[in-house]
Amino acid sequence: MDAAGPHAMIGDRLLCPGKVMRLTSPTITPSATPIRFRFDDREVEALPGETIAAALSAAEILAFRHTASGVPRGLWCGMGACWDCIVTVDGKAGQRACLVKAKAGMRVEGALPTAPAPLAEAPAEIAEHACDVLVVGAGPAGISAAIAAAHAGADVVVLDERAEAGGQYLKPLAPSHANASPDAQFRKGAALVEEARAAGIVIHHGATVWGGFAADEIAALVDGAAVTFRPKRLVLAPGAHERPVPVPGWTLPGVMTTGALQTLARAQRVSPAERVVIAGSGPLNLQLACELLAGGVQVAAVVEAAPKPGLGVWREMLTLARTAPDLAWDGLRYLATLKRAGVPVLWGATILGCEGSDRFTALHVATPDGERRIEAGVSALNMGFQPETGLARALGCAQRFSTEGPGAEIGRLETVTDEVGRSSIPGVFAIGDGAAIGGSRVALARGRLAGLAVARELGLSVAEDAAARRDLDQALAFQCALWRVFAAPAFDATAIADATVVCRCEEVTAGALRAAMGSDARTLAALKKQTRAGMGRCQGRMCGATMARLVGGNAEEAAFAAPRAPVRPIPAAALMRELPEGFDAPVIHDPVPTFWRSPAMPLAAENRACDVLVIGGGVLGLSTALYLAREGLDVLVADRSEPGLAASTANAGSLHVQLLSYDFGDKAEALGTAGPAAATLPLGPRSIELWKEIARDAGESCGIRTEGGLMLAETEAELAWLHGKTAVERGAGVENHVVGANELRDIAPYLTPRFLGAAFCPQEGQIDPLRGTAALLALAKRAGARVAGGVEVTGIARDGAGFKVATEGGTIRAGRVVVAAGPWSGRIAALAGVTLPVGGLVQQVIATEATAPIIPHLVAHAGRHLSFKQGPLGHLLIGGGWPGAYDAATGATRNRRESIEGNLWVAGHVVPAVAGLSVLRAWTGMNVHIDRAPILGEAPGCPGFFAAVTSSGYTLGPVAGRMTADAVLGREPVAPAFSIARFG
Incomplete structure (x- = not known):
């Protein structure tokens, strides 16, 4: 056991429990008088210019918040990538303590606010900014590229999320301190930033790039305001984040990445504990250990996964000395410093776990000499890095899977580029560790080459730079040798x-x-x-x-x-822009199956024959299978992907009963002519009752809540329309009535007071589609249905009285076939010579961060596209039919920026609390487009072939499945209003 007493003499000072943990240095000193702020019920001292996380760490406060399950969490990545250190600042939820600067008098809380303060001002318009070159990321690669392009005459803008340029490697000292004698790393970063500013480059700090919708459509938040950048060339240099280290206890407060602890120590000059242990692999761990020692912190040990370098790596050691003698010397110096200080370096060691109850207390490791328990107040972990490829992937840049270098034993994606950083998307370059892990010198060289290449593509006169290419070759050789020296064991x-x-x-x-x-x-x-x-x-x-x-x-x-x-995540308020809603989502008449699917699987022997083959494993297909299997039929469900991965789990889980505004087409038409949608009115309540039965049979709630649905009226015309609509619904046996403004305020105080009234339908509600689909799948299997994923149907032919269905994995012989493939049902039915008038619509859903329970109802708007609810975990789910984009070549769907902005504006217009929340994600899914009534039953002229397609598919899935099963069993014919025969 390695342990320190309650008081440890470190350097020339005594560090005592509870004392402010600030590092000492003969050349680095605080630059301002301390300020104070409150964290929960405690007053905390901070230096102006340091982050909240640094101030809390200096006060030895490691737990910043508690999760939904009640466990404490603190700092992990320290660079804004993991969002584990979020706190509430002056009523604003979801603020990253590692990035937000401490200010005098601010109130910081670990709990969510009961009424979140608005996070931003809603824009009347969103500014657009055109430039020659947009660089995302102000680390070594991004700044180097920007300088090269600017010197060639290009107009260059750089966006970076941090308050200072330099990235992780060249991060500067925080403004809280002054440095009389900066080291080479600090000097290099300062020189690059100075050169960039001298070249006229505009650097926006604290800028969050939240979306890439095209090479010339980059959405960002700059100084709290949304801006859409329209560059002629785009350079992605977002850097990397440290890879996960999933060991027992790695979520404890006091366990953080090496980069996080180095940011605290090197940039902020604090340590969260007097004694630390550093573990993982790579020279960054050695550098941090020496920096902590120099600042007066005790390092219990450095735990290194790679074996101790010996004669077997002599070639690599020579390469290191030849290609970067200064860095090679730094490595030797680090080891010598640790040896002099008596810090053990445990080579060939494996991290077994982090101990502690509410905070880290000890690291458990396995070494070649046996297991050891190392006591410390903080543990820093680093097992390599992973590129930040999210923006490149969103733009469609080709990726490769890499298993080379630090952290790659777990596997990582890297962006495919040529030598100068060109990606597979014209006009988009990807460089630095954000494209492929290579270290700072590779990043600097590739950055310069990319900047020069960008300038050439813009038609600017630029000479070749042979020195940059030599630098790149040397840096790559150094990095490859370094990886071989620090070769960690394979990830298991x-x-x-x-x-x-x-x-x-x-x-x-x-x-x-x-x-x-x-x-x-x-x-x-x-x-x-x-x-x-x-x-x-x-x-x-x-x-x-x-x-x-x-x-x-x-x-x-x-x-x-x-x-x-x-x-x-981005503040919803910053994107709330009112947009015209007179759009019609484009109908995709023959959607191709999505490019993504499960790997094709050979058919198991038991899946080569069945009584009924159900093609499609969504809620309608699974419901049909459930009710057929319960009647003793041999049922096989075949899905090209996996059950429930399409619309069944891409929707927001609304349980609709009342008609929506677009069910009527032109609202100027008579309300009594709602068309096929009106015939479905009795189906909604029946299906919701079936959902409740499914939940009971599965032994869980499935998140079902039926506390009623509201359709809001903002104008007298909308209110009059609601009166007519509810009359149609009551005539069909659906309970629905109009409430006035005063009653509405009593029912729904979370709404803005602008509404004149609403239609209130008590039977409406919501379900968790993830849990509901899982429950339905489990029940279908329990009833005896077999479910096969990775089955691509390629042909359907008659086989006597039944069918022979060809798939990539073999042939299925089925007595009857049910097509329940949602928007792709027409494509499948055509294989059997049956025409189904089915198409698709790409629609989006938006999810905010969780907040306190405020919205019990399903909320819609009589005059705007909106479907709004609060999920069981507290997230607000926002939809309403706003369209997404569709790629006809691949079948892929994606978000449209305007749809996100417009949808959020409507949500904030209805529920003001949205302005105090961040958007976590928005996604699209292919929804069914039919004539608003289910298409069910046996196809005329094709005995034994059944259709099972419906809109409002999640609500109506169980009842449509029940009706389909009855039709297959010959028990009850499908009503003419829903029969496939109605199309002739």
């Missing part, structure tokens, strides 16, 4: 204990992920939807790679979670 996902948290944001354990895999989730997408892993604020940055390895994903981009806009 099977070694992660079941109780270990994998997804920090949603608190999902390895055991929960394995349980989902045991229920046939075979891809990361399926794991996400069964467990919510990867759906939190960091969007999978801290868990995606681990999950991909757990599920054994292919070495390709599809194994990783798709990036969502916003690629970083």
Whole structure:
């Protein structure tokens, strides 16, 4: 055991528990008088210019907040990528303590506010800014590229999320301190920034790039205001983040990345504890240990995963000395310093876990000499890095799967580029560690080459730079040799204990992920939807790679979670822009199946024959299978992907009963002619009751709440229309009535007071579509239905009285076939010679961060596109039919910036509390487009072939499945209003 007493003499001073933990230095001194702010019920001292996290760390406050399950959390990445250190600042929720500067008198709280303060001003318009070159990221690569392009005559703008340029490697000293003798690293960073400013480059600090919708459409938040940048060339240099280290206890306060602790020590001049232990792999750990020692902190040990360098790496050592003698000398100096200080370097050691209850107390490691327990107040972990590729992927830049270098043993995506950084998307360059891990010198060289290449593409006269190419070659050789010296053991996902948290944001354990895999989730997408892993604020940055390895994903981009806009959480208020709503979402008449699918699987022997084949594993297909299997039929559900991965889990879970405004077409028409949609009115309440039965049978609530739905009227004309609409609905047996403004305020105090009234339908509500789909899948299997994923149907032909269905994995012989493939049903039916008038619509859903319960109802608007509710975990879910974009070549769907902005404006216009929340993600899904009534029953002229398609599919899935099952069983014919025969 390594332990220190309650008081430890370090350097020339005594560090005592409770004392402010600021590092000492003969040349670095505070530059201002301390200020004070309140954290919860405690007064905290801070220096002007330092972050909240630094001030709390200096006061030895490690737990900043508690999660939904009540466990404490503190600093992890220290650079704004993980969002684990969020606090409430002066009533503003979701503020990152590692980035927000401390100010005198501010109120910082670890809990969510009951009434969040607005995070930004809603814009009347969103500014557009054109420039020659836009650079995202002000680290070594980005600044180097910007300087090269600017010197050639280009108009260059740089966006960076931090308050100071330099990135992680060249980060400057915080304004809280002055440095009389900066080291070479500080000097290099300062010189680059000075050169950039002298070249006329505009650098926007604190700028968050939240979306890339095209090479010339980059959405950002600058000084709190939304701006759309329109560059002629785009250079992505967002840097990297440290990879996850999923060991027991890694979420404890006091466990953080090496980069986080180095930022505290090197830039902010604080330490969260008197005694620290550093573990992982790579020279950054050695550098941090020496910097802490120099500042007066005790380093208990440096735990290195790589074996101690010996004669076997002599060639690599020579390469290091030849290509970068200064860096090679630094490494030797670090080791010598640690040896003189008596700090053990434990080579070939493995991190077993972090101990502690409410904060870190000890690191448990395995060494070649046996296991050791190392006591300390803080542990810094680094097992390499992963590029920040989210923006490049959102733009469609090609990616490759890499297993080279530090952190790559877990696997990572890197952006495919040529030598100067050109990506697969014309006009887009990707450089530095944000494209591929290579270190600062590779980043500097590639940055310069990219800047020169950009200038040439803009038609500017630029000479070749042979020196930059030599620098790049040397830097690459150095980096490759360094990786071989610090070669960590392969990552073994099977070694992660079941109780270990994998997804920090949603608190999902390895055991929960394995349980989902045991229920046939075979891809990361399926794991996400069964467990919510990867759906939190960091969007999978801290868990995606681990999950991909757990599920054994292919070495390709599809194994990783798709990036969502916003690629970083963004204040909803900053994007609220009123847009015209007279749009019609474009109908896709023959949507191609999405480019993403589960790997094709050979058909199991038991899946080559069945009584009924259901094609499509969404809620309608699964409901049909459930009710058929309960009647003793042999049922097989075949899905080209995995059950429930399309619209069934891409929707927001609304349980609709009353008609929506677009069910009527032109509202000027008589309300009595609502058309096919009116015939569906009795189906909604029946289906919701079936959902409740499904939940009871599954033994869980499925998040079902039926506290009523409101359709709001803002004008006298809308109110009159609601009176007519509710009369139609009551005539069909649906309970619905109009309430006035005063009653509405009593029912829904969360609404803005501008509304004159609303239609209130008590039977409406919501369901958690992830839990509902999982429950339905489990019940169908329990009833005896078989479910096969990765089955692509390629042909349907008659086989006597039944059918012979060709798939990539073999032939299925079925007595009857039910097509329940949603918007792709027409494509499948055509294989059997049946025409189904089915198309698709791309629609979006937006999710905010969680907040206190405020909205019990399902909310819609009589005159605007809106569907609004609060999910069971506190997130606000915003939809309403705002359209997304569709790629006809691949079938992929994606967000449109204008739809996000307009949808958020309507939501904030209705519920003011939206302005105090951040948007976590927005996603799109392909919805069914039909004539608003279900298409069910046996196809005329094709006995035994049945259709099962409906709009409002999540609400009506169970009842439409019940009706389809009855039709297949010959019990009850489908009503003419819903029959496929109505199309002739």
